Amino acid sequence: MIEPKTRATRARTLHLNVNGKRVAAKAEPRMLLSDFLRHELGLTGTHVGCEHGVCGCCTILYNGVPIRSCLMLAVQARGSRIVTVEGLANEDGSLHPIQQAFLDCHGLQCGFCTPGFLMATYAFLKEHSALRMTDEEIRVAIAGNLCRCTGYQGIVRAVRQAAQTMKK
């Protein structure tokens, strides 16, 4: 039976930093962070593919760490710094080297899983230099994300290219 609205279920205002901007919006305690980003903040680039933490489509950066936004409640993210795919491209609209690499290497087809891969790659390349990495190691690095279109080959190439251009 559904309980009537109580203090515990009432929507509350969250303040957080998303893509470098301070935002405030309301969320019920049970609202997923992915739903909050997509439907309350209108940042629909973060996609939801499985809602059980396996596909990685909803990957974002939470205080610098890649997480699956479908496995977190919005209220848990109050006061945090979040980066979504919308925060990747440069101010002038030109593509981030990772985005450019995905374009150059045919690293996407339908594009649905792509934002998750971009964010996972972004987090990975911030921490590692993939310059000397084998393909095998790159594959392990992106093995938290499912893609049903590309067979991953273009994505692996894209991660390598991005590592090289970002090093320069």
Next chain:
Amino acid sequence: MTTKLLGEPIKRLEDPRLLKGQGQFVDDIHRPGMLHGAVLRSQHAHARIKRLDVSKARGLPGVQLVLTADDLGPAGGSLPLLIPHPALTQPRTQRALADDEVRYVGEAVAFVVARNRYIAEDALELIEIEYDPLPVVAALDAAIREDTPLAHADVPRNIAAHLVQTVGDPDAAFARAAYIVKDRIRMDRGAAHPMETRGIVAEWDDAAETLTCWISTQGPIPIKNGLAMLFHLPEHKVRVMAPDVGGGFGPKIMMFYPEEILAPMAAMRLNRPVKWIEDRIEHFISTNHEREQIHDIEIAFDKDGRILGVRDTFLHDTGAFSPYGIITPLITATQVPNNYKVPNYRVEFTVAYTNKVPVSPYRGAGRPHGVFAMERLLDKAAHEIGLDRAEIRRRNFVQPDEFPHDVGLIFQDGGPTTYDSGNYPEVQARALNMIGWDSFKKQQARAQGRYLGIGLANYVEGTGIGPYEGAQVRVDVRGHVFVSTAASTQGQGHYTTFAQIAASELGVPLEKVTVTTGDSTQFRWGSGTYASRALTVAGNAVGLAARAVREKAAQLAADLLEVSPEELEFENGVVSVKGAPGRSYSLAALAVASNPIRYAYGEVPKLPAEPLPRQGPALVPGKEPGLEAIRYYSPPHAAFASGCHAAIVEVDADTGMVKILKYAVVHDCGVMVNPLVVEGQVYGGVAQGVGGALYEKLDYDEEGQLRSGTYMDFLIPYATEVPHIETDHVETPSPLNPLGIKGAGEAGAIPTPAALVSAIEDALSPLGIHITQAPVKPDMLRELIAEKRAQAR
């Protein structure tokens, strides 16, 4: 000449948007006042609905509407049967909402519309429903036995369809055979699982009486036509769009899924936009599945290993309903002869109902099963006759000078199964060379104590089937080219490849072309993107329409420049007299000139100051204004692509895990418009094939409950499970269409299970393990190995 566009690996025009998170998938669409739907689904595989009470759900604050079967009126009847066939004597389609009986776990029973999805799901829990469970038929093996429960009380032995096709005299061929090999070959149930689930946004405009729907579908135009009929609306009052679609792979060509009726109906009743997005757990039990077949197949050979005849009897599981007719088993039946000369062939199939999710085509559409059966038996025959596995195939190939090759069967589209062109020996030879077939034995011998194996599989694929597609090509007064077609995209790169075709024909830079697909207001004829047909059928329509626009522009320019059209060339958006580049008009100017009413266009185009001196009406009779044309292309029959896959694997005998060490693909899809896109299609297909070979199994228990209904149990390969894929291409142009192309969408997925299982069996040959099923998941393989080891002890 303009820069060469056809055949070049052009980077995709659609990518920047998608990379910036600016794609517009169905769930990204927000409309003012929008409400959200959720579906109550059956938890029983087979039951009578004893009581259904939605009053508490209706009373929950925030709930706007609850629909049950009783509320649907005429739209609650049986959904359409898409492709009837005389052999389908017992067709059954489901209703948008089950009325008194449910026939699979996941079947829709009620539809709730609320202020948001969270409340809608709360309301589902308030629906009171009681079932009387009925006996369940779940396993395909037992489905058509006399004593098996019936999925539909009025369908004897659960038999939906039965078909026999015969070529030559197979029994006589078997009577004179030197060798006969036979096996029971099984392929289990899997599913496409695009990363974007299904979804719809429906909006009703009460004043204009128009219905607008955004649907994650592969076929928006047929749905538009269907909704107009269903809701008694004039066709032009219904607009259906496939926006960005996050993968299709077959199941999204279905119509209707229940929600495609329920959301529009709710939107019309409430006069508010309604969104329904399938979640992944729903996807497992409400989006169509495929693959499940059991073959009893035998091949007769002469003493040299040449095929004398094939007899195949197979059982196909269609689940609880047959919405897509019998297309999948029909394709399997025509697929079995594959790349080989089979002079005598008898195929008989039975389509069975079971209390499981309905079946419609998934990438490969019946082909992986047919190829798996044939290629498994060729491996077995090679072993028994004492031939190399590649050699037995070589001896049986349809030869390059034997095209067109009539297999003698009726194809899925009702036309002949005629291979139009190909070079199968060359394709296999290249694949063997890439994988190192001849040197592998040494490698295998050196790897003592390890289970290393090599395998191969060939395939043909009938692609680019009809009935037809069309396209409009239009040059606007800024010289920009617009292409529109019904063949929507789910990631295949249509915005790029269709643009390449139009730009190449019209001599304009690629960035001057904008492609629109799958919007019923932009182009209202055609069917959609499935069956590896979009580029072949719609691409040729684009080419023909662009050619017609070119001819129109040439005639206009010829009149203005007082030359003949043959003296003109098209380059960089300008039409000029050959050898006299100054004597020219831009396509923009010609677009203006094509309209007798020019005053709206201002000073922009460079045009003659005076109208041309002429007599009679401004629009010459028979001429149309505008630089635009619509053309259609309807193929005579399928164009047959082909290929060979070869693999080297290592099996861990303790865990059953298979590591793919090397994977080679040689592929022939005729003329390639964009090799980058073709290779992407191949890679993706192989990845799905790897899943179907090694991991993905929809495992039902005997009560019809799905035991692998999450991504924790149904394992889609990550980058760590998919190998690096080496590719090469042979291009034998199709003589059937102007561009010489064949489809490439499904190819990668077709022979992968056959090639991998061939390699696995080779790896396990020291243990004498023979594999007759796909997938072979690690646990299954581990069990097979343990059994053999126990026997050996």
